[in-house]
Amino acid sequence: MEFIKFIIYVSIYIGLVSTTFFILSFFFGEKKKKLLYSDDELPKVSVIIPAYNEEKSIEATIKSILKTDYPKSKFQVIVVDDGSNDNTLKLAKKFEKFGVEVYTKKNGGKGTALNFGLKKVNGEIMFSMDADTFVDKKCVKQMVRFFKNKSVMCVSPAILVANPKNILQRVQYVEYILGLFLRKAFATVNAIHITPGAFSAYRKSFFDKYGGYDEGNITEDLELAMRIQFKGYIIEHSPESPAYTIAPNKFSHLLKQRRRWYVGLLKNTVKYSKMFSPKYGDLGMFIMPIAWLSVFFAVFITSYSLIKIFIEIRKEILFLNSINFDLYGIFNINYFFIERFLFLYFSNPVVIFILIFMLIMGGYLFYASKKIGKISSPFINLPLFFLFFSVLFGFWWIVSLIYVLFNKEIKWK
Amino acid sequence: MENRKLQNKTRYLLSFIIGTIIFILAFMAVYSISYFEYQKISNQQSDLAYSIFEDKISNSFFGRDICSDQSYKEISEDLGFQGRIIDDLERKFGKNDPRVLSRKKFYTLVLLEHFEFANNINKECGTNIHTILFFYSNKEEYSKESEDMGRILGYISEQHDDLVIYSFDVDLDSSLVSLLKEKYNIEKPIELVIDGKYNIKEVNNVNDIEKYLK
Numbered sequence: 313m314e315f316i317k318f319i320i321y322v323s324i325y326i327g328l329v330s331t332t333f334f335i336l337s338f339f340f341g342e343k344k345k346k347l348l349y350s351d352d353e354l355p356k357v358s359v360i361i362p363a364y365n366e367e368k369s370i371e372a373t374i375k376s377i378l379k380t381d382y383p384k385s386k387f388q389v390i391v392v393d394d395g396s397n398d399n400t401l402k403l404a405k406k407f408e409k410f411g412v413e414v415y416t417k418k419n420g421g422k423g424t425a426l427n428f429g430l431k432k433v434n435g436e437i438m439f440s441m442d443a444d445t446f447v448d449k450k451c452v453k454q455m456v457r458f459f460k461n462k463s464v465m466c467v468s469p470a471i472l473v474a475n476p477k478n479i480l481q482r483v484q485y486v487e488y489i490l491g492l493f494l495r496k497a498f499a500t501v502n503a504i505h506i507t508p509g510a511f512s513a514y515r516k517s518f519f520d521k522y523g524g525y526d527e528g529n530i531t532e533d534l535e536l537a538m539r540i541q542f543k544g545y546i547i548e549h550s551p552e553s554p555a556y557t558i559a560p561n562k563f564s565h566l567l568k569q570r571r572r573w574y575v576g577l578l579k580n581t582v583k584y585s586k587m588f589s590p591k592y593g594d595l596g597m598f599i600m601p602i603a604w605l606s607v608f609f610a611v612f613i614t615s616y617s618l619i620k621i622f623i624e625i626r627k628e629i630l631f632l633n634s635i636n637f638d639l640y641g642i643f644n645i646n647y648f649f650i651e652r653f654l655f656l657y658f659s660n661p662v663v664i665f666i667l668i669f670m671l672i673m674g675g676y677l678f679y680a681s682k683k684i685g686k687i688s689s690p691f692i693n694l695p696l697f698f699l700f701f702s703v704l705f706g707f708w709w710i711v712s713l714i715y716v717l718f719n720k721e722i723k724w725k
Numbered sequence: 726m727e728n729r730k731l732q733n734k735t736r737y738l739l740s741f742i743i744g745t746i747i748f749i750l751a752f753m754a755v756y757s758i759s760y761f762e763y764q765k766i767s768n769q770q771s772d773l774a775y776s777i778f779e780d781k782i783s784n785s786f787f788g789r790d791i792c793s794d795q796s797y798k799e800i801s802e803d804l805g806f807q808g809r810i811i812d813d814l815e816r817k818f819g820k821n822d823p824r825v826l827s828r829k830k831f832y833t834l835v836l837l838e839h840f841e842f843a844n845n846i847n848k849e850c851g852t853n854i855h856t857i858l859f860f861y862s863n864k865e866e867y868s869k870e871s872e873d874m875g876r877i878l879g880y881i882s883e884q885h886d887d888l889v890i891y892s893f894d895v896d897l898d899s900s901l902v903s904l905l906k907e908k909y910n911i912e913k914p915i916e917l918v919i920d921g922k923y924n925i926k927e928v929n930n931v932n933d934i935e936k937y938l939k
Contacts, residue, residue: 325744325748328747329740332740337736501733502729502732593729633930634873634928634931635880636931648802651806659759659817664755668747
């Protein structure tokens, strides 16, 4: 058997076993009833919105958080303008009359803005919210309920892509929904180690005890989630708390975002590499190793595919040359061609496995639509996801690894 | 920090068992599809052999006029398709699979029957059905060249209604193939014999073949 085939089959087998584990965890993982705050017990909450040149979305973000059904007497909203040079500050200040606290500081990055906001926080629970994120009105209350368990230091919401329009956003839309599935499965074994930077809730006392955001870190939210796990606390997931973020709609923007995420993930994993240990239970022995194995497979298979595509294109040009570039002459689609194509297609194990994974994901999207509401164009978005995501995922990782190898600097903004 | 444990070992065991079963089932499904195709091709080959044989007997024994018979064209398309599928099956089941080997041998026989039939039509009707005997190899060192030549021949056959291509695996353990190689002086794979008389050792461009088909 060819080496690449062997690698592909090993990756599929590991994928099948781990997907089965996640499905079992998702549906049968929660044995104990969660400890939850009732409406009377809800603690005081502060929301920090760091903003840098967000004049397009800042108003909608503040309006959305002000609409929350959380008791107003226990609710504080802080906007930290990180030295914007557009109208962000001016637009945010319009909300001061509704009790929103607006501060401005010299530009220093998201981590510095969040640390600045932390000093102004008077709630027991702190939310970090990106200035291009919108939340459902029940989101805050549902998330805060999980903090009744004193070991819970962070709660992540059901983060979704708002109004996906082009192919890139549609691919991300399915990716985010799949992320909900994984996060819920991870939560059953306390293995969430990545939380959405766009909107997450934290216990303020964690910052008091272990320090604030790591300002030099390009993915400070990821570092924080890993630090919480490293210190032995719990990160919960609230699947019934939808929050919506605007996904990049241009390839260059998306690449920049993913490069930052993946380089950040790589560096933070190295920082907390001690978590690859039986001491960390399911997280250290299964979830983290599987996540990194999938990265290895994606990089390997994508690199191979890119080289193969290059060779095939060259081969095709040589063939076209041998038939004097008579393109019309090679397109002869008849019954025999279709039958042979279908035979070769469906007698390829990889195709069967892709269909199995599509079936699993289709089933999950159907289930998710019952929980989080209507799923946008599943029959278009799911095939798009399967067509593009694995290639994009591998490609983003290859670019990120190149950046790490050549020690190139990456900034938040 | 307290040491954590695996929260549910049974879940891991179940995942391993279910994942393994799905993995095996998928391969069994693929094998079933290949086997289904193999059976289909086997039946088609028998039908094809019967048709060719029927036409030949009708002509030689009962004196039926074969000059107006255009069935060889349909049959030749079927032949090309079957040849490609048999090669695909060889890749799926392996080179030494006895089922594929017997199909290939039978296919060789059918090809030669048709080749003789086409030659008879030319002789008796004064027509000019062109034939190309293509000697290929699926061995690693020749497989790419064989594939490329197969594509060029596929292209040419689309351009000529009066052309039939017969592909023979030079590595097949068949006395007929050996005799054919001897008859046409075939030294190594990727050689062509056009109209039974032009032996072409090297083809770089479709024009290298086209000049013999005018």
